[in-house]
Amino acid sequence: MFSKILVPLDGSRMAEETLCQVEDLARVNKGRIMLLRVAFFYPFPGSENKKMELEAVERSEKYLEKMAADLRAKGLEVSTHVRLGDAATEILDHAEKYATVVVMTTHGHGGLTRWALGSVVDRVIRRSKKPVLVIRPEKACGI
Numbered sequence: 001m002f003s004k005i006l007v008p009l010d011g012s013r014m015a016e017e018t019l020c021q022v023e024d025l026a027r028v029n030k031g032r033i034m035l036l037r038v039a040f041f042y043p044f045p046g047s048e049n050k051k052m053e054l055e056a057v058e059r060s061e062k063y064l065e066k067m068a069a070d071l072r073a074k075g076l077e078v079s080t081h082v083r084l085g086d087a088a089t090e091i092l093d094h095a096e097k098y099a100t101v102v103v104m105t106t107h108g109h110g111g112l113t114r115w116a117l118g119s120v121v122d123r124v125i126r127r128s129k130k131p132v133l134v135i136r137p138e139k140a141c142g143i
C-alpha cells in the first residue's frame with residue numbers, strides 16, 4: 001500500500017524523530033524510503049549566488065547520506081533527493097511524481113509564529129493528492 005514513503009527532512013531533530021516510525025512503515029509495507037531535503041540559502045546582493053547554491057546542495061546531500069546510512073544499516077531501501085525552492089512546493093511536486101505517502105513531523109508552531117511564517121506541513125496537507133501522515137515529535141519514537 002505505502003510502497004514509496006517520502007520523508008522530508010529539514011535538518012531538525014524533530015523532523016528526524018519520524019524516522020523510527022518510518023522504519024516500521026517501510027518494513028510492514030515492504031516499502032522504499034525516499035529522504036528529501038529542500039536546500040536553501042540566503043542570497044546576498046553582489047555575492048556568488050551560484051556558489052552558495054552549490055554549497056547548500058552539497059550540505060544537504062551530506063546530511064541526507066548520513067541519515068540514509070543509518071537506515072540502510074538496518075536493512076532498509078533508501079534513496080536521497082535534494083531540491084531547491086519553496087519547501088512546500090518542492091515536497092508536493094516530489095510526492096506527486098514519486099511517492100505513495102508523505103510522512104512529516106510538525107514543529108508545533110502556533111499563534112503569531114504560524115501566522116507570520118506559515119506552516120509547510122499545513123500547506124502540504126491542504127494541497128497534497130497523496131496521503132500525508134503527520135507525526136507530533138513527542139509521539140514519534142516513544143519520547
